[in-house]
Amino acid sequence: MIAGSGGNKRRSIASSCSSVTGDSIKGDNGSSVFTGVGASSAEGIDGVSAGRAAAIAALTRIICSKRTSEKLPNQQLANFLSTIHDALIEKDRLVLCSLFFYGQNLFRLGLTGVEAILPHYLFALDIILIESAKLRLHPSIPEVEMRRACLRALSSVVCWPTTFGMSKIPQLPESSNLKSSASTYLQLRSRIYKTLVFSLRNETDPVNLHLTL
Numbered sequence: 001m002i003a004g005s006g007g008n009k010r011r012s013i014a015s016s017c018s019s020v021t022g023d024s025i026k027g028d029n030g031s032s033v034f035t036g037v038g039a040s041s042a043e044g045i046d047g048v049s050a051g052r053a054a055a056i057a058a059l060t061r062i063i064c065s066k067r068t069s070e071k072l073p074n075q076q077l078a079n080f081l082s083t084i085h086d087a088l089i090e091k092d093r094l095v096l097c098s099l100f101f102y103g104q105n106l107f108r109l110g111l112t113g114v115e116a117i118l119p120h121y122l123f124a125l126d127i128i129l130i131e132s133a134k135l136r137l138h139p140s141i142p143e144v145e146m147r148r149a150c151l152r153a154l155s156s157v158v159c160w161p162t163t164f165g166m167s168k169i170p171q172l173p174e175s176s177n178l179k180s181s182a183s184t185y186l187q188l189r190s191r192i193y194k195t196l197v198f199s200l201r202n203e204t205d206p207v208n209l210h211l212t213l
Contacts, residue, residue: 097138123180161189
């Protein structure tokens with residue numbers, strides 16, 4: 001009885017994720033890019049990952065849709081950045097796809113303290129861009145659209161290493177020793193170059209290739 005209930009709950013969460021990050025996804029021309037991956041695909045997604053991906057998608061859409069000079073309360077902003085930081089560190093592919101697809105403009109909003117997650121953001125972005133060249137990581141986001149979202153996100157910070165140079169990046173104690181960490185902006189230049197070179201060598205979509213150039 002318990003197992004059956006868990007199965008239904010998992011399907012429900014997966015379906016929720018698909019509805020949040022699937023049917024509502026819009027392409028460049030305003031049309032839906034949901035390719036109609038069936039319910040069987042959604043059911044195959046781990047329920048926890050699907051639920052977290054749906055939550056991240058909703059959260060980033062709310063934050064990134066801000067169009068005024070209104071500032072988020074410090075506590076809310078801290079909670080948001082902490083949630084994004086945890087997602088970047090854990091590297092759950094489904095969650096990361098939702099984050100990068102809906103959070104393309106995260107570094108264009110001028111959020112206080114957002115630079116602290118930049119090294120981990122670029123590290124995770126590189127993973128998603130590379131893996132999206134080989135397989136579909138999210139049931140509702142085509143590989144080409146996923147790579148395009150990553151490239152647009154990268155374009156928002158591509159000049160930061162040159163602009164801020166040897167300035168120190170704020171370090172979060174719990175992630176200061178991780179491979180994805182960097183102490184200065186200039187250290188991120190090689191990581192960005194690596195991602196762009198990979199895209200130049202492997203990208204087949206003309207729009208994505210234009211973004212890379």
